[in-house]
Amino acid sequence: MKINYGWITPALAVALFCLSVAASASMIIPANDNAKENSRGPAHSPVIDDQWSLERVDFIHYAKPPQQGGGPKTDVCYKLMGVKWTSLPATYIINPTNPQGLMPAFVTSAVSAGAETWDAATSTELFNNAYSIDSSVQYGVQDYKNAIAFGDYPDGNVIAITSVWFTRKGSKIVEFDMLFNTKYVWGDSAVNPSVMDLENIATHELGHSIGLSDIYSTSCSTVTMYGYSNYGETQKRSLEQADVTGLQKMYGA
Numbered sequence: 001m002k003i004n005y006g007w008i009t010p011a012l013a014v015a016l017f018c019l020s021v022a023a024s025a026s027m028i029i030p031a032n033d034n035a036k037e038n039s040r041g042p043a044h045s046p047v048i049d050d051q052w053s054l055e056r057v058d059f060i061h062y063a064k065p066p067q068q069g070g071g072p073k074t075d076v077c078y079k080l081m082g083v084k085w086t087s088l089p090a091t092y093i094i095n096p097t098n099p100q101g102l103m104p105a106f107v108t109s110a111v112s113a114g115a116e117t118w119d120a121a122t123s124t125e126l127f128n129n130a131y132s133i134d135s136s137v138q139y140g141v142q143d144y145k146n147a148i149a150f151g152d153y154p155d156g157n158v159i160a161i162t163s164v165w166f167t168r169k170g171s172k173i174v175e176f177d178m179l180f181n182t183k184y185v186w187g188d189s190a191v192n193p194s195v196m197d198l199e200n201i202a203t204h205e206l207g208h209s210i211g212l213s214d215i216y217s218t219s220c221s222t223v224t225m226y227g228y229s230n231y232g233e234t235q236k237r238s239l240e241q242a243d244v245t246g247l248q249k250m251y252g253a
């Protein structure tokens with residue numbers, strides 16, 4: 001769900017509508033309450049920096065709803081945010097600190113594998129292969145650092161969040177931050193199906209970081225940008241054709 005009503009491109013407005021429908025249909029927190037619940041968020045206003053006219057959009061990844069509502073049917077299983085990077089590659093910083101005993105090497109391997117999956121599907125180098133590791137970076141701080149970290153998010157139905165900051169003028173993404181909710185047990189679902197697969201979710205969230213929105217239509221449930229996940233899922237590790245099509249519309253084949 002996202003909470004940016006201050007300034008919305010036509011494409012974004014469509015995405016917003018779909019997100020709102022999905023949220024209400026699955027009993028998730030209302031959009032306008034989210035900023036309040038997100039105590040780690042830097043501000044309740046969507047406008048973070050008036051001087052530079054930055055906007056922020058939050059994508060919240062929910063656990064699969066208990067019953068499928070049968071979302072709107074569509075043949076198009078990708079959705080563009082209407083904003084993208086123009087200065088690439090993006091360098092990200094991983095804070096592997098977590099309360100679950102995951103080794104830093106596992107965390108960095110899972111995240112970088114997700115980044116490489118997107119990189120491999122376009123001629124543009126999206127993510128810098130030389131990422132950083134820094135145990136001090138946090139989710140939700142607008143500092144032009146693309147931070148990827150774990151954290152305890154209050155809503156137990158929220159698996160992960162990606163916040164994207166972009167310029168009002170030019171619609172250029174300038175930063176993303178990512179949070180993996182430690183209310184879930186993370187790991188490698190290929191080894192242990194009872195955990196939330198870190199690479200699976202990281203790949204989905206990294207799709208937001210480059211300008212792709214969630215897809216909630218159940219007819220698109222196999223794509224990486226499908227907006228729900230659950231324990232044991234690894235399907236989002238690899239891209240489907242729709243994910244690639246959306247990616248290449250922004251960054252080329």
Ligand SMILES: [Zn+2]
Nearest residue numbers: 059061214227
């Ligand atoms: Zn998402």
